[in-house]
Amino acid sequence: GESVGLHLPTLSVQEGDNSIINCAYSNSASDYFIWYKQESGKGPQFIIDIRSNMDKRQGQRVTVLLNKTVKHLSLQIAATQPGDSAVYFCAAWPRRRDSSYKLIFGSGTRLLVRP
Amino acid sequence: ETGVTQTPRHLVMGMTNKKSLKCEQHLGHNAMYWYKQSAKKPLELMFVYNFKEQTENNSVPSRFSPECPNSSHLFLHLHTLQPEDSALYLCASSRQPNTEAFFGQGTRLTVV
Numbered sequence: 001g002e003s004v005g006l007h008l009p010t011l012s013v014q015e016g017d018n019s020i021i022n023c024a025y026s027n028s029a030s031d032y033f034i035w036y037k038q039e040s041g042k043g044p045q046f047i048i049d050i051r052s053n054m055d056k057r058q059g060q061r062v063t064v065l066l067n068k069t070v071k072h073l074s075l076q077i078a079a080t081q082p083g084d085s086a087v088y089f090c091a092a093w094p095r096r097r098d099s100s101y102k103l104i105f106g107s108g109t110r111l112l113v114r115p
Numbered sequence: 116e117t118g119v120t121q122t123p124r125h126l127v128m129g130m131t132n133k134k135s136l137k138c139e140q141h142l143g144h145n146a147m148y149w150y151k152q153s154a155k156k157p158l159e160l161m162f163v164y165n166f167k168e169q170t171e172n173n174s175v176p177s178r179f180s181p182e183c184p185n186s187s188h189l190f191l192h193l194h195t196l197q198p199e200d201s202a203l204y205l206c207a208s209s210r211q212p213n214t215e216a217f218f219g220q221g222t223r224l225t226v227v
Contacts (some may be wrong), residue, residue: 004157011185043205044158044216045117061149090160102171103148103207104218105158 002105004092012112021109023090026071030104035064035075038108039086047075047088053056071080077111084114121219128196129227134220136191138206146212147189149181152203152221164189165212166199172183196226 004025013019025033028114036044050057050064050072050073056066060087063076087108119140140147153211163171164183173181177201180192189206202224209216 030213034215036218043117043119043121043207043220046215046217049215068226092124102160102163104160107155107157 004090004104008109008111009107010112012114014114015080015082016051017080019075019080019084019111021077021088021111023073023075023106024071025073025085025090025092026102027075032093033064033073034103035062035068036091036105037084037086037090043088045092080111080113082113082115085111089109117217117219119206119208119217119219121222123222124179124220125202125223125225127225127227128129129195130196130198132196133192133194136206136226138191138219139188140187140208140210140217142210142217144208144210144217145206146178146209147183147188148187148209148216149176150187150206150218152205154202156208158205162191163212166214170212193224196224198226200224 034049035047037047038044046063048059048062050066055066059080065074087110089108091103091105105109122137141184146165148163150161157162160173161175162181167183180196182190205221206219207216
């Protein structure tokens, strides 16, 4: 089946340190993955995406790594700031055509930034 | 702002009421989605519309009825809901399926 899961429900980091949020996906998951950030009272906000023909993609202070061998996805946030405090979701589009419209979300990791 | 607007932001309704949630996108996208977000659970896809046609109904009870009159507007009609239907209902849109989806702020629904 299709599943996307996050490894830790909560991650606490010191301000200024780097954060790493992990995600695993099942064999039948997508060729396309997205990381979303959701702050309290808001909808999920796109952070960065990656397709399966890539291993790494960088944005502003964020990097997504894709390890297809172990079906693992990670989001790295450099120099974590208080404004990074939120719930982070990984999401995947299933590869199978009969469910190609279904964006599947993991359960989310809450990132807490300590001052 | 993401370009996806949902109204109302908060809604309290009784189990015998009928209400509607509205979603509007000004991004020129062709696909629109309804998601349900309950506490401590992953986002659950409810419905998908592509070019105004419903392409996915994820086993959603009939007390939730979607409507997509055009590619820019999506409604979710609610009737005879249960307290367990209380959740954050999120609308999203994308240029086409399998591309980045943009979310609205959500409607916080409480059924009493």
